[in-house]
Amino acid sequence: MTAIELIIFAILFISHSIFLGIVLFNYSTAPRLYNTRKEITENIFISILIPVRNEEKNIGDLLNSINQQSYDNYEVIVLDDNSEDQSTKIVQEYSSKYSKVKLVNGKSIPSNWLGKNWACYQLSKYANGEYLLFVDADVTLNKHAVSNAIYEMQKHKLSLYSVFPTQKIASFGEWFVVPLMNWLLLNFLPLKFVNSKKSENLAAANGQFLMMNKEIYEQIGTHEAVKNEVVEDMQFVRLFKRNGYKVRTSLGEDAVFCKMYNSFSDSVNGFVKNFYKGFNVGKTTFIILLLVLFFMFTAPLLLYFFNDIFMLIVLMIFFERIFISIMSKQNWFLNLILHPFQMIIMLLIGLKSVSSKYYNWKERIVES
Secondary structure, three states: OOHHHHHHHHHHHHHHHHHHHHHHHHHHHOOEOOOOOOOOOOOOOEEEEEEEOOOOOOHHHHHHHHHOOOOOOEEEEEEEOOOOOOHHHHHHHHHHHOOOEEEEEOOOOOOOOOHHHHHHHHHHHHOOOOEEEEEOOOEEEOOOHHHHHHHHHHHOOOOEEEEEOEEOOOOHHHHHOOHHHHHHHHHHOOHHHHHHOOOOOOOOOOOOEEEEEHHHHHHOOHHHHHOOOOOHHHHHHHHHHHOOOOEEEEEOOOOEEEOOOOOHHHHHHHHHHHHHHHHOOOHHHHHHHHHHHHHHHHHHHHHOOOOHHHHHHHHHHHHHHHHHHHHHOOOHHHHHHHHHHHHHHHHHHHHHHHHOOEEEEOOEEEEO
């Protein structure tokens, strides 16, 4: 082994020892929301708030899953954000059948707001609940999801509770992109520390399922405080932590599910929108991090052909992927096979995310 090979091996071995340690720590300690019902101490009235724009393929499934919840002290408010499909008609049909479901029409977006943030802000003004549960239209909830989220809020005295849903991956093209979300989360961030440490840098949240204490939500400035933030969920965690409030982030397990995208192109567009903004660093720092990650998770696959010792690093990467796949309820074998391609896609998406001035989302052109 040459001196250069030894230095590279040492760097990779130390780095992946840390990464594997984080993965195993998450495997053992990451908070999870299960579908086994827990007994709650207070029957709190909550508002389930759903912003909808062109969600005719999803909104019916979400409303069905809400209607089947074991917890029944809630209202559902759906805001139609100028949909151009049959979303409004579907919600109207549910509203006519179920008194808990209310449909409201969104107002035009002010110039300094992003669409989803504006929709959620409007929803909060209609809400009567003590807790607000913001849910994306492509989410579905198992029977005890709402009840158990309330249990988590009460047990841990939380002001904000977020869940990373278990992702439903329908098309083969999505496998190149969607697994990257949980890979980035669970490979590099000890999820338990989001809950136990006060540092704003230890932030993780998912706006697909975000429950907040309404009074505190209003105290920290509502969605107006994050009105032009692309990753408003992460900013909320930072805001709550900054003001001394307790937060918690969990994996969705068998309680909360999401079908984010329908194709490879949809998933790429979605990640371009959030990837760079989610790191909360400067462009130069982000690009350096991106290149370092790409090297660390692809170079060992090539270096092995020059020196067998790099097989140890390859095995460490494989174990990282396997444990993260198990936590994410994904096909670990498929993630192993696609790993090199996912890393290439990650690099390209990252570069596009940091360089794009505009992106297309929900048939709207949005400034990044």
